[in-house]
Amino acid sequence: MTRPDSHEQTGIVRLIAAYVETARGQRALEPARDAAFRCMLDLLGxxxxxxxxxxxxxxxxxxxKAMGAGSVPVWFAGLSSSVIGAAWANSAAASALDLDDGHRLARGHPGAAVIPTAFAVAHETGATLEELISAIVIGYEVSVAIGAARVVYGNTGTWSSYAVVxxxxxxxxxxxxxxxxxxxxxxxSAPNQLFSSASAPRAPAPEGSAIKEGIPWSVVTGLVALGxxxxxxxxxxxxxxxxxxxxFPDDLSLGSSLHIRNTYFKLYACCRHVHAPVDAMLNVIRQHHINANEIDAIEVETTSGAMRISNRAQPENLIDVQYSIPYCLALAAFHGPQALLPLTTKSLAHDDELTGLARKVTLSLSPEFDAVFPAQTLARVTVACGGQRFVSDITAPKGEATNPLSWAExxxxxxxxxxxxxTHTQQNQVLGAMNDARAGNLAALTACFEGLTLNSILRG
Incomplete structure (x- = not known):
């Protein structure tokens, strides 16, 4: 959908509103439908x-307490609330561990706002599966288009309320x-996120908190705005x-469904800037059979985006861990990648080994890598050990749209x-329900939302 050469007062907003009205009456294209199901499965995890x-x-x-009673399921909690209450709660759980999907152009996480909103409102309206899928595709199109158009970086909550609407x-x-x-x-009315979105250098760096990128509150803002x-x-x-x-570009290209198809998925419960360094370091450790206790130093060449997160060597909470390249590298070096999927309070043991290795990590800006950021988030890691220096290949994180995770992955x-x-039975119930949805039947997934209650059983 092309923007007029001469903007009227309602130019871009009017074009987006017209796109929403047109696209909702159309079945999403097959590649976009497939991407929507992949995003749904990823977000449920x-x-x-x-x-x-x-x-x-x-x-x-x-x-x-505040958003009223209702019949909309709060996923996996055995509870229900109003549309706003359920969407808010589900978005909070989806974004808490930084395992939710993301998009390179927008530099943020559309799924944690779009998908909880779509399911909550679909419950309210009695929408069909195809209407649900179309709404999700529309949400991704709008969120990424606006997030990518920002002149300066803004955390997801600063633009995801548009996607919710x-x-x-x-x-x-x-x-x-x-x-x-x-x-x-x-x-x-969206969350301003002025402190945590601020450009580097940030003094002081924001401490890790459950506010994070403001995604859940952007869901409330968007739904209230529509009402x-x-x-x-x-x-x-x-x-x-x-x-x-x-x-904005002269051609907004809304309706191409490219944005949802270019979503990336995470294999670690931490900021995307952490992933490439972790993958690069683990490849070096495996290739050269390095013992974490024998590492003298780790040097990370990275992008400006990675330099702006807090990167604390001794985090105070799990959110601090999610935004720390040094500490996540130490966790992965000592305990393997499984320590980051998911992160747990065990990672905050603050033993001398972990914090000691984290303090041996240094970050430097690579102009070569920064030239392709944010389209790519590349890293190269050098591990010094026993008087030798082992250098990784230039590494992109796993799960990018250019090298996507399969359904099995x-x-x-x-x-x-x-x-x-x-439990294994509960896991299989959700996975089976997702496969039923891909085949055209949403009933089993709805039943999971309404009847499946998960607990902290700590069995892994």
């Missing part, structure tokens, strides 16, 4: 793994004139035409990520 995190428990409790409006069949105001309200617009509330519909904050990730909260 992230949600289940995060179900008992303290911040998630707090949001779940507040959602039930688009997803919910597609399922509610909201007229485009109302969608436009809802988008504007959501954009202007307000439906009631007659208005927003500044020229919000996206402000060139100080957004630069996503199932394996689900099983590994949920091994501490779900």
């Amino acid at each position: 992230a949600t289940a793994a995060g179900i008992n995190e303290p911040g998630v428990v707090a949001i779940r409790g507040m959602a039930l 688009a997803t919910a409006a597609a399922l509610r069949r909201t007229p485009s004139a109302i969608v436009a105001h809802a988008l504007a309200i959501a954009g202007e 307000l617009a439906e009631g007659g509330h208005t927003g500044p519909r020229n919000i996206l035409d402000n060139s100080l904050h957004y630069r 996503l199932e394996a990730k689900f099983s590994a990520a949920t091994r501490m909260v779900a």
